Amino acid sequence: MDSSFEQVIVGSDEFPGDAELSLLETLDHVLNRGLVIAGEITISVADVDLIFVGLNVLVSSVETAHEVLRERQQQSLPTSELAERPGD
Amino acid sequence: MSESVPITSEQNKYPSGDGYYVYCIAETISAEEIVVDSIPAAIEEGADLELITRDKLTAIASRVPMSIFGEEALAERLSNAAWTAIRAMRHEQVVEHFAKQTSVVPLRFGTIYLDRSGVEQMLSDQKEQLTAIIVKLQGREEWGVNVYCDRDALLENITSVSARLREMAAAAKQASPGESYLRQKKIDALRADEAKVEIERAIGEIERKLTARSDGVTKLRILTVETTEHGDLKAKFAFLVLKVEFEHFRFAAEELARQMETAGIRIELTGPWPAYNFAAP
Secondary structure (H helix, E strand, C coil): CCCCEEEEECCCCCCCCCHHHHHHHHHHHHHHCCECCCCCECCCHHHHHHHHHHHHHHHCCHHHHHHHHHHHCCCCEEHHHHCCCCCC | CCCCCCCCHHHHHCCCCEEEEEEEEEEHHHHHHHHHHEECCCCCCCCCEEEEEECCEEEEEEEEEHHHHCHHHHHHHHCCHHHHHHHHHHHHHHHHHHHCCCCEEEEEEEEEECCHHHHHHHHHHCHHHHHHHHHHHCCEEEEEEEEEECHHHHHHHHHHHCHHHHHHHHHHHHCCHHHHHHHHHHHHHHHHHHHHHHHHHHHHHHHHHHHCCCCEEEECCCCCCCEECCEEEEEEEEEEEEHHHHHHHHHHHHHHHHHCCCCCEEEEEEEEECCHHHCCC
8 A cells, every 4th residue: 555654663673664764864953953062173165065966876875774774773882791891 | 413303294284282172061969860871972983972061050071182183184074974964963962861850051063272261161151051051951942843835735725725826727517617717727727826725824834833833933044955755845944842741742743744745745754853953041
């Protein structure tokens, strides 16, 4: 059934049906939105637009999308485990 | 024999030392509680997450090498889409980790300070604005609404969808054969225009009805034309929704989708997101 309404949960551990959409929306949020506080390094808005357009093309390459989405599946480390990691 | 080591442009380009990459800002009490349980992976392998606190506000940050995140080095890396996409995903993971449990101010990608004191200074300077945003976003989340239109489906049904064309069709039926033929021709000529009108009307209705169920709305510009299996992307919104009210919001969206199905309109909800689109003071 082709529904006219679709709810894509992107913020949870479940993998949404449309992985490409999830990736694009994440990129849009992180690269284009969010508060801009003038840190000591800044990225120009024009640059980000170009990056984002480029990413749209890139994301249609399924391989790359999967590579990036694998990052999404990284589990959070319980703090107790962190304490046992070798020091820097 | 003395050998002087020329300072190459490489060395200027890639400064040594570390800086601090900041993901988001939250209330200190909440941030400290959250990291007791678990800490997400940082933006760069080998980096850790740190809390940089100034009074009631805490920046969630990572110490990162300036050889990667210095201004020029970063600009170069950003031209590599895969590199950028992976860092963006990691940034999002961190923000979501905190946003799930407390109100955060999500920062845009690429906020970097040369040292901790810079971050602390920012928290002090921006204290009022940051606190106001945290309060504004408390108990709320962002939901994206994408509106698509299947143009073929719309055109097929437009004579029944458009009130104006419905009237004209009714009048054409009443007329004599010759007259009726001419009226029908006129209807056909207007279909494309009416389709446009209908799309705009539908988008307006979606915006109005969902705004009534939310705490804030922003219409987003569409950067690239997107054609999917659902049709063309016609409008994109971000809504700020109280978590406890989300079911009402979703119900309203579902209802709109049902009503607009014949018009080939499809509504897609994405989220929940940390409120990136509502993070401005």
